[in-house]
Amino acid sequence: QSENVLGYFVNVERMPNSCSHPPNRISLKDGKILVNLSMAYYRVNISAYNEAGESPQATYIVPEFSVTDLPGQIHVKSQGTNAVVSWTPEYNPKCFVVDWGTGKEDMHMKIITTATGNFTLDNFQPYKLYKIMVHASDVCQCESFIRHEETFGVTHFYSVEGVPRTGPANVTILNITKHSALVKWTRIAAEDCLGFLQGYRISYTDSSRKKSPAVTLNSSTTSYHLTGLKEKTTYRVQISGFTNAGEGPLTLSQPFSTPKYGTVKPLCICITQHES
Numbered sequence: 398q399s400e401n402v403l404g405y406f407v408n409v410e411r412m413p414n415s416c417s418h419p420p421n422r423i424s425l426k427d428g429k430i431l432v433n434l435s436m437a438y439y440r441v442n443i444s445a446y447n448e449a450g451e452s453p454q455a456t457y458i459v460p461e462f463s464v465t466d467l468p469g470q471i472h473v474k475s476q477g478t479n480a481v482v483s484w485t486p487e488y489n490p491k492c493f494v495v496d497w498g499t500g501k502e503d504m505h506m507k508i509i510t511t512a513t514g515n516f517t518l519d520n521f522q523p524y525k526l527y528k529i530m531v532h533a534s535d536v537c538q539c540e541s542f543i544r545h546e547e548t549f550g551v552t553h554f555y556s557v558e559g560v561p562r563t564g565p566a567n568v569t570i571l572n573i574t575k576h577s578a579l580v581k582w583t584r585i586a587a588e589d590c591l592g593f594l595q596g597y598r599i600s601y602t603d604s605s606r607k608k609s610p611a612v613t614l615n616s617s618t619t620s621y622h623l624t625g626l627k628e629k630t631t632y633r634v635q636i637s638g639f640t641n642a643g644e645g646p647l648t649l650s651q652p653f654s655t656p657k658y659g660t661v662k663p664l665c666i667c668i669t670q671h672e673s
Contacts, residue, residue: 523557558592561645592640
């Protein structure tokens, strides 16, 4: 039916939207629009219309942007269930807009018109990861943020950190030789960390129950090469994750056995027959 389309209606709605008026509806003839957005969450609703009327809306949620190239830094200090957010602005805009929450469907918004670069947020729950964004705007009417808002900084924050509630998943032992083996695993999911994951600890015990010193690795690591193993020996491996609050539970014990002999290289014997 595209040949009958006369144009499109586009609503760009900020999330959260605490404005008193609904977002402005943009009318277009072509199926393309260029908008400058801050790093806040946005919902885009698009519908087509013709002489008979308007189509149902298609909804698109603008995905998260990378935060590696932001000019500003935000500092968060926990005070019980409250948090003091501070920053040093590069210039003094008319106002700042602070967004905070656990995700795009759970964000709160506050407009700050004072020149001081700090703000107290309240009602933080423990063991939950919050995202905090600070935006600057020279126009402080809520309906104008889409056109004038510029993100100053983004950070993540736990009011209270806990230990991970699970260990890593999918622990497997590969490439087993007389004296070594490769351990691989899947990262602990963010919602199971309950704090900022600092790293992993690997412990392993041989069949005589002799425990080797635990190996500590950073949080981006998902494999480790065990060396110095004894031949023809059964080992059991366990892994845990840890945050600043402490160490989480160990994974189930994963057994493997080293062979008595090393890798056997194939030997080719060539037999030739001579005629007498």
